[in-house]
Amino acid sequence: MKLHEAATAPNCRRVRIFLAEKGIEVPVVPVDLGKAENRGEPFRQKNPMGRVPVLELDDGTFIAESVAICRYFEQLQPDPALMGGSDPEEAARIEMWQRRMELEIALPIMQVFRNTHPYFADRIDQYADYGEGQRSHATKRLEWLDRELADREFVAGDEYSIADITAQIGIDFGRVTKFKVTEETPNLLRWHQAVSARPSAKA
Numbered sequence: 001m002k003l004h005e006a007a008t009a010p011n012c013r014r015v016r017i018f019l020a021e022k023g024i025e026v027p028v029v030p031v032d033l034g035k036a037e038n039r040g041e042p043f044r045q046k047n048p049m050g051r052v053p054v055l056e057l058d059d060g061t062f063i064a065e066s067v068a069i070c071r072y073f074e075q076l077q078p079d080p081a082l083m084g085g086s087d088p089e090e091a092a093r094i095e096m097w098q099r100r101m102e103l104e105i106a107l108p109i110m111q112v113f114r115n116t117h118p119y120f121a122d123r124i125d126q127y128a129d130y131g132e133g134q135r136s137h138a139t140k141r142l143e144w145l146d147r148e149l150a151d152r153e154f155v156a157g158d159e160y161s162i163a164d165i166t167a168q169i170g171i172d173f174g175r176v177t178k179f180k181v182t183e184e185t186p187n188l189l190r191w192h193q194a195v196s197a198r199p200s201a202k203a
């Protein structure tokens with residue numbers, strides 16, 4: 001088994017943090033996004049979307065999509081449960097928050113980068129207005145998350161889960177485009193300091 005990934009990519013970090021929390025080590029094959037290796041034909045045979053991460057199984061199967069890769073490892077090694085374990089209500093609650101963190105926070109922050117940063121200027125069609133709209137959307141959602149975190153320790157409840165990882169990788173990636181967690185959102189700051197202090201944050 002090997003993980004095709006890029007050190008600076010937030011979706012790859014999501015998988016790395018997930019694996020670190022579970023104590024699983026997987027050999028890594030670096031993909032050079034700077035040289036657009038992910039857009040070439042050999043890589044597209046692994047993932048036609050041309051995106052990292054991609055997990056390659058020993059039988060040659062390729063699994064793309066960071067959450068799908070996490071799901072694979074959750075089933076392979078259920079402990080510690082990061083996606084809700086076997087309790088239907090808990091699993092549904094964590095999935096609900098995972099999707100909210102993905103759709104409302106991580107993705108908008110990534111869209112700011114994709115649509116406004118020079119890195120993507122000659123790679124994709126950029127829509128600067130859309131990027132700025134996503135900045136304002138993400139900012140409002142971070143304020144909302146701050147209110148949500150007023151009465152619980154983690155994003156999906158009292159237990160750490162993949163929802164925390166998704167929020168963390170999105171917010172940390174936002175540094176590149178000047179997102180910052182400050183005292184203005186004290187609950188979010190407390191949560192961010194807590195997840196950043198976990199050993200997995202180094203992944």
Ligand SMILES: N[C@@H](CCC(=O)N[C@@H](CS)C(=O)NCC(=O)O)C(=O)O
Nearest residue numbers: 009010011012051052053065066067
């Ligand atoms: N939904 C996918 C998104 C994957 C994705 O957007 N990967 C980015 C890095 S975080 C990528 O490969 N970017 C390179 C590019 O678009 O050229 C997932 O969760 O894995």
